[in-house]
Amino acid sequence: MTDLWLIIPELSLLTLACGVLLIDVFRGHDSNAVTFWAAIFSVLAVLALMALYFPDGSTIAFFGTVKIDPMGTVLKAFALALVLMSFFFARDYFGKNQEHFSEFYILAMFATIGMLVLISANSLLTVYLGLELLSLSLYSMVAMNRDSAQSSEAAMKYFILGALASGMLLYGISMLYGVSGTLQLDQLVAYTEMADQQRILMVFGVVFVIVGIAFKLGVVPFHMWLPDVYQGAATPVTLFIGTAPKLAAFAMAVRILADGLQGLAAEWSSMLIILAVLSISIGNIVAIAQTNIKRMLAYSTIAHMGFLLLGILAASSSGYASAMFYVIVYALTSMGAFGTVILLSRSDTEADQITDFSGLAKRSPWFGFIMLVLMFSLAGVPPFAGFWAKWYVLKEVVAAGYVWLAALAVFFSIIGAYYYLRIVKLMYFDDSSDPQSLVASQDMKLVLSVNGLAIFLLGVLPGSLMSICVIVTIPYSG
Amino acid sequence: MLADLPLLSLCVWVPIIGGLWVIFAGSRVPAYAVRNDALFISMLSFGLTLLLWRDFDNGVAAMQFTEKLNWIAPFDIFYHIGIDGIALPLILLTSFTTVLIVLAAWEVITDRINQYMGAFLILEGLMIGVFSALDAVLFYVFWEAMLIPMFLIIGIWGGPRRVYATIKFFLYTFLGSVFMLVALLYLYQQTNGSFAISDMHAVLLSLPQQKWIFVAFLLAFAVKVPMWPVHTWLPDAHVEAPTGGSVVLAAVMLKMGGYGFVRFSLPIAPDAAASLNGLMIGLSLIAIVYIGFVALAQEDMKKLIAYSSISHMGFVTLGFFVCFQIFAKTGNWTDAAMGIEGGMVQMISHGFISAALFLCVGVMYDRVHSRQIGDYGGVVNTMPKFAAFMMLFAMANAGLPGTSGFVGEFLVILSAFKASFWFAFFAATTLILGAAYTLWMYKRVIFGEITNAAVKSLEDISTREHTILLALAIPVLILGVWPAPLLDMMHATIAQLVEQLANSKLP
Numbered sequence: 001m002t003d004l005w006l007i008i009p010e011l012s013l014l015t016l017a018c019g020v021l022l023i024d025v026f027r028g029h030d031s032n033a034v035t036f037w038a039a040i041f042s043v044l045a046v047l048a049l050m051a052l053y054f055p056d057g058s059t060i061a062f063f064g065t066v067k068i069d070p071m072g073t074v075l076k077a078f079a080l081a082l083v084l085m086s087f088f089f090a091r092d093y094f095g096k097n098q099e100h101f102s103e104f105y106i107l108a109m110f111a112t113i114g115m116l117v118l119i120s121a122n123s124l125l126t127v128y129l130g131l132e133l134l135s136l137s138l139y140s141m142v143a144m145n146r147d148s149a150q151s152s153e154a155a156m157k158y159f160i161l162g163a164l165a166s167g168m169l170l171y172g173i174s175m176l177y178g179v180s181g182t183l184q185l186d187q188l189v190a191y192t193e194m195a196d197q198q199r200i201l202m203v204f205g206v207v208f209v210i211v212g213i214a215f216k217l218g219v220v221p222f223h224m225w226l227p228d229v230y231q232g233a234a235t236p237v238t239l240f241i242g243t244a245p246k247l248a249a250f251a252m253a254v255r256i257l258a259d260g261l262q263g264l265a266a267e268w269s270s271m272l273i274i275l276a277v278l279s280i281s282i283g284n285i286v287a288i289a290q291t292n293i294k295r296m297l298a299y300s301t302i303a304h305m306g307f308l309l310l311g312i313l314a315a316s317s318s319g320y321a322s323a324m325f326y327v328i329v330y331a332l333t334s335m336g337a338f339g340t341v342i343l344l345s346r347s348d349t350e351a352d353q354i355t356d357f358s359g360l361a362k363r364s365p366w367f368g369f370i371m372l373v374l375m376f377s378l379a380g381v382p383p384f385a386g387f388w389a390k391w392y393v394l395k396e397v398v399a400a401g402y403v404w405l406a407a408l409a410v411f412f413s414i415i416g417a418y419y420y421l422r423i424v425k426l427m428y429f430d431d432s433s434d435p436q437s438l439v440a441s442q443d444m445k446l447v448l449s450v451n452g453l454a455i456f457l458l459g460v461l462p463g464s465l466m467s468i469c470v471i472v473t474i475p476y477s478g
Numbered sequence: 479m480l481a482d483l484p485l486l487s488l489c490v491w492v493p494i495i496g497g498l499w500v501i502f503a504g505s506r507v508p509a510y511a512v513r514n515d516a517l518f519i520s521m522l523s524f525g526l527t528l529l530l531w532r533d534f535d536n537g538v539a540a541m542q543f544t545e546k547l548n549w550i551a552p553f554d555i556f557y558h559i560g561i562d563g564i565a566l567p568l569i570l571l572t573s574f575t576t577v578l579i580v581l582a583a584w585e586v587i588t589d590r591i592n593q594y595m596g597a598f599l600i601l602e603g604l605m606i607g608v609f610s611a612l613d614a615v616l617f618y619v620f621w622e623a624m625l626i627p628m629f630l631i632i633g634i635w636g637g638p639r640r641v642y643a644t645i646k647f648f649l650y651t652f653l654g655s656v657f658m659l660v661a662l663l664y665l666y667q668q669t670n671g672s673f674a675i676s677d678m679h680a681v682l683l684s685l686p687q688q689k690w691i692f693v694a695f696l697l698a699f700a701v702k703v704p705m706w707p708v709h710t711w712l713p714d715a716h717v718e719a720p721t722g723g724s725v726v727l728a729a730v731m732l733k734m735g736g737y738g739f740v741r742f743s744l745p746i747a748p749d750a751a752a753s754l755n756g757l758m759i760g761l762s763l764i765a766i767v768y769i770g771f772v773a774l775a776q777e778d779m780k781k782l783i784a785y786s787s788i789s790h791m792g793f794v795t796l797g798f799f800v801c802f803q804i805f806a807k808t809g810n811w812t813d814a815a816m817g818i819e820g821g822m823v824q825m826i827s828h829g830f831i832s833a834a835l836f837l838c839v840g841v842m843y844d845r846v847h848s849r850q851i852g853d854y855g856g857v858v859n860t861m862p863k864f865a866a867f868m869m870l871f872a873m874a875n876a877g878l879p880g881t882s883g884f885v886g887e888f889l890v891i892l893s894a895f896k897a898s899f900w901f902a903f904f905a906a907t908t909l910i911l912g913a914a915y916t917l918w919m920y921k922r923v924i925f926g927e928i929t930n931a932a933v934k935s936l937e938d939i940s941t942r943e944h945t946i947l948l949a950l951a952i953p954v955l956i957l958g959v960w961p962a963p964l965l966d967m968m969h970a971t972i973a974q975l976v977e978q979l980a981n982s983k984l985p
Contacts, residue, residue, distance in 0.1 A: 365505060365593075376626060381652075382619040391615075391659070395553075398663040406663065410656035417652055421629070421645055429633045429641055463550040470552045 003061040006068045009050045009076065010116045016042035017109035024102045032102050036091050039105035043084045043112070050077055058475055060122055064184040067122035067259070071324070071472035075119050075247050078328050082244040083112050085335055085447055090236035092444035093342045101144060101234075108240055111137035115248035121255050124173045124183045128166070131216065134248060135162050138241055142233040154232025161215070161225045169212025175205030176260075185260035192263030203267050209256055210271050216249045217305045220278035230298035235345060235352070238294055239338035242301060243331040250327040253312055254320055258476050265315040272313035273405065279306025280409055284416035293341055293354045296419060297334065300378060303416055304330050310409060311393040314400040317477035321469040322392040328465065329377075329389040329458065336374045336451040343367060343440050343448060357423055359432025367438065367445075368427045370452030377455045379420040380413050385458035392466065485530060486543040486559050489569065490607045493523045493576070497599030504592025513584060516595035520577045523602065527573040534566055536966045539974035541612060549616070555673050558613040563971030564740055564822065565609040567964060568733055571829045572609070574953075575729045576602040578946050579722040582837055585942075586844050587635060587720070594635060597627040598722060605730050609737060614662045614673045621734070622655055628723065628731070635720040643711075643718035650711040654701035658742075661694035665746070679745045679978065682985040688750035695743045702735030705795060706765040709788045716784035717849070721840030724780060728787050728832035733825045736794045740818065744798065745978045751802065752979075758799035763904045765792030770911035774918070779839045779849045782919055783832060786875060789908060790828050796905060797821025797890040801979070803897035813896055815976045820889025822968055827874075827882035827957060834871040834950040838864070841943055842923075846932045851919055856928035860936040865924045867939075867947040872920040874954050876913035882957035 004011070020038045027034055050073060058069035087105060094101050114134030121127040139162065143155035177183055179198045180191040192202060211222060218226040230238045257268055283303030290296035308330070311323025344351035344360070361368030377386030390413065397406045458465060496519035504512040534542060541560030549557040561569065579598050587594045604627070607620035625648055632644035662673070668687075669677045683691070701708045712732075716724045744751050751758075766789050773785035798821045801814035808814075841864060842857070843849055858865040874881035877888075887908070895902035928934050939947065957964060 381626060382622045387619070387622070391663075394660065395663045395666065398660065399667055403660065403664055406660045407657065410660055414649060414653050414656060418645070418649060421648060424629075425633060425641055425645065428630060429644075461549075463548075463552065463555075466550060467552050 005053065006055075006059060006061045007066060007120070008053055009046050010113060010120075012049055013042065013046045013109065013113050013116065016045065017106065017113065020109060021106050024106060032091075032094070035102040035105050036087065039109060040084065040087055042109065043080050043087070047077060047080050047084075050080070060186065064186070065123040065126045066120050067186075067255075068120055069472075069475065071254075071475075072120045072251065074468060074472050075251050075324070076116050078331070079115050079119070079244040079247045080112065082247070082331055082335060083108060083240075085339075085451065086236065086240045086243060088444050088447045089239055089335075089339050089342050092441050093234070093236045093345065095441065096345065096347050096439060103144060104141065104236065107137045107141050107144075111141070111240075112244070115244060118248045119251040119255075121252070122185050122259070124176065124185065124188075124256070124260070127252060127256060128170065128173065130248070131169070131252065132166065134245060135166070138245065141237045141240065142229055144237065145234050148232070150232040151234070154229045158225050158229045165212050165215035165222065168208045168215070172205045172208025172210075172212065175201060175208065179205070185255060188260040189262055192261050194263075199264075202264060206261060206264055206268055207271065209261075210268060210275075213249070213253045213256065214275055216252065217246070217308070218302055219275045219305045219309060220282045220302060223279070223283075223302045226302060227295050227298040230301070231292055231295045231352070235294065235338060235342050235350070239335060239342070242297070242338060243335045246305075246327055246331050250308065250312075250323060254323075254476075257312065258315075258320060262315070269313045269315050272309045273402070276306045276309040276313060277405070277408060279303060279309070280412045284412045287416065287419045290419070291354055292352055293357070293423075294338075294352050296354060297337055300416070300419070301334065303412070304334075304378075307390060307393055307409065310397050310405065314396040314402075316396070316400065317473045317475075318470070319396040319400065320476050321466075321473040322396040324473065325392050325466055325469045326389040328469075329385045329455075332451065332458075333374055333377050333386055333455055336370065336448060336455065337378065339444075339448045339451060340367065340371045340374070343438060343444070346436070346439055354423060354426060355433070357426045358430045360427040363432055364438050367448070370448060371427060372424055373452050373456050375420040375423050377459065379417040381417070383456075383459045385455045385462065387459060388462040388466070484545050485526065485533070486561060486610055487545055489523060489526045489530060489573070490559070490603050490610065492526060492603070493519060493573075493599040493606070494603030496523070497596040497601075497603065499596075500599060501592055501596035504596065509588070509591050512592045512595060513580070516580045516599060517577070519599055520573070520580045520602070524573040524577050527570050527606075530561065530566065531570060534561075534967070536563070537970055539563070539970040544612070549613075553673070554671060555615045556613050557616060558674065559607075559610040559616070560612050561610050563968035564737065564975075567822070567826050567967055568609045568730070568737060569606050571733070571826055572602055572605045572730050574949075575725060575829070575833050578833065578837070578949060579725055581942060581946050582725070582840060583720075583722050586840075587722075590634065594631070594720075594722075597631050598726065601627040601631075601726060605734070608734060612675050614665070614675055614678060617675070618655075618659060618662060622652075624731075624734075625651055628727070631723045632715060632719045636718040636723070638718075639714070640718040643714040646711045647715040650701055650708070654698040654708070657694040658698035661691045665691065675741065678742075682983050683747065684985060685749055685753070688747035688983070689754070692743055692747040692750035692754060695738065695747070699735040699738035699743065700761075702738065703732060703791050703795060704735065704788060705761050705792070706769060706788070709765070709769070712788060713781050713784040716787075716836075717778060717780045721836060721843070724836040724840075725833045728783070728836055729829040732787060732791055733829060736791070736798070736821065736825050739795065739798050740822075740975060745975065747983075748979045749982055749984055751799065755799045755802040758795060759803070759901060762792045762796035762799065763901065765789060766796065766908050767904055767911070770908055770915065773915040774911065776915075777851055779842075779851055779919065779923070780836070782851075782915060783835045783839065786912065786915065787828065787832050789912070790824065790832075790875075793824045793887055793890045793905065793908070794821040794828075796894060796901070797824065797886075800890075800894050800897045800901060801976070803901070804893060805980075807897060811976045811980050813893070814979075815972050816889055817893035818972050818975065819965060819968065820886050820893060822886075822972070823882075823889060823957075823961060823964060824886025826964060827886045827954070830950055830953050830957075831871055831874045831881075831883055834947065834954065835868075835875060837946055837950070838868045838871060841939060841947075845936055846930070848932075851922050853930055854923040854933060855926040855930065856924075856933055857936065858924045859928060860933060861938045863944065864939045864947075867951060868920065868924065870951055870954065872916045874958070875916045877909050880955070880958045882954045882961070884958060885961045
């Protein structure tokens with residue numbers, strides 16, 4: 001019975017999601033507003049529950065399948081907050097286009113359950129369960145725009161490649177299970193520290209597990225799906241995929257690699273170095289050539305996920321803390337960037353070309369400024385949050401002894417700065433081709449402003465979030 | 479009561495917060511109110527820095543006006559600021575030029591005036607922050623954040639090729655700085671977890687370590703100074719920037735590179751600096767001589783002054799690095815100190831002179847809308863007062879005795895002579911080259927027949943322009959005949975710096 005209390009947020013979200021689904025079914029097609037507010041209150045309720053049942057320490061429950069600890073709960077809280085914000089952006093977008101996609105909120109809630117399960121996984125099977133729940137919801141969200149060929153293509157691509165990656169992950173899991181006879185991550189770790197004949201088989205399994213993780217994060221060379229999905233999906237769906245699930249993917253990487261495979265850190269660390277270098281270089285270089293803002297941000301995501309790996313590959317508790325800080329800041333910044341794309345879109349245009357940003361600073365000085373903050377934050381220029389994220393990760397990479405890797409990473413971030421500067425250039429130096437004023441609801445404008453200011457504030461005073469990340473990752477220092 | 483105020487913090491934050499206020503409140507008020515507000519804020523911060531000067535103790539080498547607050551607790555990063563004799567003159571220069579920039583933009587800038595004024599005020603605060611930061615991370619944050627307002631200033635209010643110039647400026651300086659960040663993070667490991675610059679000064683490092691760190695710092699500071707061959711962003715940025723942007727670039731931003739050398743490179747990696755000083759002297763001499771010839775060939779006034787800046791900044795780096803040669807030769811560190819002092823004086827003096835020359839070009843550009851030397855000629859006939867002022871600044875740029883330009887160059891050449899005759903020989907060619915390109919430009923622009931109809935109808939400088947140029951002429955002349963206040967200010971600090979250089983940091 002006490003076990004149930006530990007997963008009360010997941011349970012209540014599941015119940016509430018089913019409830020919202022029923023409301024939506026019975027209210028018919030005029031139900032957008034009702035569904036929206038029901039979804040908002042569900043997420044808020046779960047957030048409140050999580051605050052109420054904040055864990056003191058780490059507890060393993062349900063026969064070793066679930067682990068409830070402060071790190072997981074903090075990540076879950078941020079994921080829920082991001083989901084909440086994405087609902088506001090989605091409502092504005094669908095409202096502008098006169099579309100009725102109340103399914104968005106319901107699918108997003110199910111995806112959120114998947115994230116929560118994934119974040120608190122302590123067994124390889126739980127990882128798989130959470131991952132599939134998350135992914136299946138995302139596949140259908142991408143395909144939601146039925147009439148668009150691009151959307152359907154993106155969904156097919158996502159689904160097929162996603163299924164392939166899941167297969168790889170399962171194959172890796174089966175090897176790990178074959179050696180150790182356990183799926184439980186906290187027991188698996190004992191086997192990784194043995195130096196015997198089985199070790200090579202373990203490492204072989206790790207390769208496949210890493211492929212699965214890399215696919216979910218979208219790092220090179222497992223990134224092929226990402227630009228197409230980002231471009232093909234409706235902007236709120238892209239916004240959703242690009243934010244909260246990244247936190248879950250980070251948690252999945254830390255759970256598997258740090259909880260379960262810490263003994264093989266030397267092996268997976270060097271694999272991650274290859275992935276990180278490839279992602280940072282290819283992501284940043286290819287992004288320069290993009291003319292579609294969603295595609296550009298997709299390549300920027302690839303580069304940022306490479307940076308995230310830098311934190312993880314340090315394989316120390318402070319490294320995980322830096323990666324956690326990175327992923328939270330990244331998700332928040334990317335939320336704002338996609339939010340601005342939604343802000344610019346109107347019923348007749350998608351505003352997904354980068355030239356649509358021309359003259360934004362004159363059309364709306366405030367949102368021009370917000371986008372400026374977001375772009376400089378993504379480029380890693382102080383005093384914005386993105387700088388601290390990079391700073392923290394680089395600090396851990398240098399501490400782990402990879403000075404050359406840090407130098408390489410900063411070199412490619414200069415190349416990356418170019419395409420962010422180009423957006424600022426369009427907004428501030430060019431004249432607008434579009435004299436119409438911006439159309440957006442007040443609450444969405446408020447959310448976007450808060451988002452931008454949060455990036456600014458986290459840039460000036462990053463200490464408290466850093467402290468949180470440091471404290472919750474302390475258990476990994478053993 | 480006044481003594482209890484965190485004066486240095488006010489110097490940093492008054493312009494930044496004032497600038498934000500001008501940007502956001504200024505969009506709803508008429509332009510004259512924005513100008514008045516901006517002038518008030520810039521005068522206020524200039525006044526605050528004068529208070530710093532009043533209370534500054536010349537005899538103390540240690541940091542003064544220090545403030546230390548916890549900033550990022552998990553990593554022992556502090557909001558730690560303070561100034562010494564190297565930082566104070568640069569801070570005074572910064573706040574002084576900002577007042578002039580606000581005045582210079584008075585009627586000239588009409589587009590988004592609130593953003594223009596705000597950007598310069600924020601920039602001022604960030605630059606003062608760079609000069610007063612005692613924590614490496616704080617320093618880096620100010621250092622990089624400075625790029626954002628400058629990027630916007632060149633990009634929004636610049637000339638026809640402004641986009642190219644500003645992106646080049648940003649990427650170039652960003653390229654240099656990020657490697658400094660890696661070096662700082664590496665030093666953090668070596669000091670066992672401290673970002674305090676003083677701890678970095680104290681930590682022992684092997685020669686290869688020092689060399690790597692020195693090179694990383696060199697990338698950052700050489701781009702800023704700028705040293706040959708990483709100077710190519712400067713002519714573009716200067717030509718395309720609005721007058722105020724050129725002024726702040728030349729007067730203050732270039733000095734950040736020089737400041738970085740004396741605050742970071744020399745004390746943190748003295749042995750590497752000693753072993754690489756041949757390279758540094760070589761690069762400085764190339765800048766002085768080669769860039770001097772390049773300046774001679776320019777047709778665009780701003781470009782000419784930009785190249786002249788690079789050439790003059792070569793003196794600064796020459797002064798800083800020649801000291802190792804002097805020590806090797808004479809074994810006397812007090813002799814060596816003269817080179818560093820000369821470099822510092824040259825930085826301050828160049829701040830005034832280059833600002834004045836860019837403002838002079840601005841005065842003409844506002845009337846004729848051309849920077850080409852060929853479009854002018856005979857300006858003295860219609861603008862006699864202006865011609866007199868420009869004469870003074872042109873002479874100062876050429877290093878005429880009695881102006882501030884002479885003092886710095888003389889000190890550096892003198893110490894170069896102590897190191898080697900040939901260093902002094904090449905450095906002294908600038909006295910000829912500098913006179914040649916500056917006075918030749920002056921002759922072609924100011925004297926001769928009036929060939930352009932636009933020049934015929936020129937009006938002489940207004941009271942506002944008169945005030946600006948006069949305000950710059952006074953320090954140029956005073957420092958020229960009586961540099962003692964400036965030298966006294968930094969004497970103790972430089973003596974301490976030289977002492978640090980004298981002691982090897984090898985473990």
